[in-house]
Amino acid sequence: MRVSxxxxxxxxxxxxxxxxxxxxxxxxxxxxxxxxASDYMLRQRVQATTRxxxxxxxxxxxxxxxxxxxxxxxxxxLTTNPDSTIMLFRADxxxxxxxxxxxxxxxxxxxxxxxxxxxxxxxxxxxGIPVIAVAQALADGRGVYVELFQLVQxxxxxxxxxxxxxAGAVLSGLIGTALGAWASRRAxxxxxxxxxxxxxxxxxxLKARLPDQADPDLAPLARTFNSTADALxxxxxRDARFAGDVSHELRSPLTTMVNAAAVLRRRQAELPGTxxxxxxxxxxxxxxxARMVIDLMEISRSDQDGDLEELEPLDVGGLVRxxxxxxxxxxxxxxxxxxxxxxxxxxxRLDRVIANLIENAERHAGGAIRLGxxxxxxxxxxxxxxxxxxxxxxxxxxxxxxxxRGTRAGSRGADTGSGLGLALVAEHVRRHHGRVWxxxxxxGGARFVVEIPEAVT
Numbered sequence: 438m439r440v441s442x443x444x445x446x447x448x449x450x451x452x453x454x455x456x457x458x459x460x461x462x463x464x465x466x467x468x469x470x471x472x473x474a475s476d477y478m479l480r481q482r483v484q485a486t487t488r489x490x491x492x493x494x495x496x497x498x499x500x501x502x503x504x505x506x507x508x509x510x511x512x513x514x515l516t517t518n519p520d521s522t523i524m525l526f527r528a529d530x531x532x533x534x535x536x537x538x539x540x541x542x543x544x545x546x547x548x549x550x551x552x553x554x555x556x557x558x559x560x561x562x563x564x565g566i567p568v569i570a571v572a573q574a575l576a577d578g579r580g581v582y583v584e585l586f587q588l589v590q591x592x593x594x595x596x597x598x599x600x601x602x603x604a605g606a607v608l609s610g611l612i613g614t615a616l617g618a619w620a621s622r623r624a625x626x627x628x629x630x631x632x633x634x635x636x637x638x639x640x641x642x643l644k645a646r647l648p649d650q651a652d653p654d655l656a657p658l659a660r661t662f663n664s665t666a667d668a669l670x671x672x673x674x675r676d677a678r679f680a681g682d683v684s685h686e687l688r689s690p691l692t693t694m695v696n697a698a699a700v701l702r703r704r705q706a707e708l709p710g711t712x713x714x715x716x717x718x719x720x721x722x723x724x725x726x727a728r729m730v731i732d733l734m735e736i737s738r739s740d741q742d743g744d745l746e747e748l749e750p751l752d753v754g755g756l757v758r759x760x761x762x763x764x765x766x767x768x769x770x771x772x773x774x775x776x777x778x779x780x781x782x783x784x785x786r787l788d789r790v791i792a793n794l795i796e797n798a799e800r801h802a803g804g805a806i807r808l809g810x811x812x813x814x815x816x817x818x819x820x821x822x823x824x825x826x827x828x829x830x831x832x833x834x835x836x837x838x839x840x841x842r843g844t845r846a847g848s849r850g851a852d853t854g855s856g857l858g859l860a861l862v863a864e865h866v867r868r869h870h871g872r873v874w875x876x877x878x879x880x881g882g883a884r885f886v887v888e889i890p891e892a893v894t
C-alpha cells in the first residue's frame with residue numbers, strides 16, 4: 438500500500454483525501470440523521486399503535502366480561518385495515534380477525550410476558566409483512582389480546598430515506614474528489630510551470646523562465662528561479678564565447694602549423710631515426726589539434742546560437758548517400774525506407790551528425806558496415822552499425838559527453854579523435870528535438886541510433 442501511494446501523483450492524493458474526507462463527514466451526518474429520523478418515526482408509530490391497542494382492549498374486555506355473542510363481529514370491526522390482524526388467545530381457542538396469520542408467528546415469550554401482566558411490544562414479520570405486535574392480558578386474566586399493526590408504509594419510508602442518505606453520501610464523496618482535483622490542479626499549476634521550465638533548461642533551452650507571479654507566496658520562488666536561470670545562461674554564454682574566442686585566435690597560428698607540418702611530412706623520409714619519429718608524432722598531434730579547434734568552434738557556435746530558426750525539408754536518405762559516397766566504400770550496406778524519410782532541419786547540422794557518426798565508426802570500431810534511414814513511430818530513424826566490439830553499457834551515456842574517448846582517453850595520435858564528435862552529434866540532434874543513443878547491433882558490434890521527428894506532409 439505504501440508503494441502504491443508513493444507512485445500516485447500529489448494532485449490525486451489531494452483529491453482522494455478531500456473526497457474521502459467529504460465521504461466520511463457526510464456519512465457521519467447521514468448516519469446521525471438516519472438514527473434520529475428512524476427512531477422518531479418508529480417511536481411515534483409504536484405510541485400510536487399502543488394507544489389504539491389499549492382502546493381496543495377495553496372493548497374486547499367488555500365483550501368477554503358480558504359473554505357477548507358479537508365478539509367475532511367486534512374483533513372484525515376493530516381491524517383498521519386489511520393488513521391488520523387481531524388475535525385473542527384464550528384457554529381453549531384463538532379467535533382471529535382481519536388478515537389471516539398463523540398464530541404461531543407470535544413469539545411465545547411475548548405471550549408469556551403479557552400473561553404476567555406486562556404489556557409487550559415486538560417488531561416481527563408475519564407472512565412476509567413487517568408488523569409490530571402489541572400483546573396485553575385481559576383484566577380478568579382469561580386471555581391475551583394481541584394486535585398486529587402493519588409497518589409496510591413505514592418500512593418503505595425507511596428504505597427511501599436510507600437510499601437517499603447513502604446516495605447523498607456517495608455523491609458528496611464524488612463532488613469532494615472532483616473539487617479536490619480541481620483545487621489541487623490550480624494550486625499545483627505554479628509547480629507544473631516550474632517543472633516545465635526546469636525541464637527546458639535541462640534540455641538546453643536556457644531562455645526558459647517562469648512568468649511573474651502576483652501571489653506573494655509564489656513571487657519569491659519565481660524571482661529566485663529566474664535569477665538563477667539568468668546567471669546560468671550568462672555563465673554558459675561566457676564560457677561559449679571564451680571557447681569561441683580562443684578557437685578563433687588559434688586559427689591563424691594553427692593554419693601556419695598545419696601548413697608547416699605538411700611541408701615537414703613531405704620531407705620526413707630525409708630525417709633519420711629519432712628525428713623522423715619525433716616529426717611523425719608532431720605532425721599527428723598538429724592534425725589532432727586542428728580537428729579539436731574546429732570542433733570547439735562548432736560547439737561554441739552551437740552554444741551561442743538559439744533554437745533552429747531556418748528549417749527546410751531534408752531528405753535524410755539523400756544526405757546519408759552523399760556522406761557515404763564521400764567517406765565509405767561500395768561494400769557498405771545502405772537501407773533507405775520508402776517513401777524517402779523527410780525531416781525539417783538544418784542541412785549543415787545534419788550533415789555534421791552523419792559525418793561524425795561515420796567518422797566515429799572508422800576511428801574506433803573498424804568502420805561502418807550498415808547505414809539505415811527508416812520510418813519509426815512518427816520519427817525518422819538513422820542507424821549506423823559498426824564492426825567493433827560494441828560499447829559497454831556503463832559507457833553508453835558517457836560517450837556523448839564532451840572530451841570522452843572511452844578506452845582511448847589516455848592515448849594520443851591522429852586516429853584517437855578529440856572526444857567532441859559524439860558530443861556535437863548529441864547537441865545537433867537535440868536542436869532538432871530528437872534523441873540519440875547507442876545499443877547492441879544484432880550479430881555483434883554497436884549501433885548508434887538517431888531519431889528526429891518526421892516532417893508532416
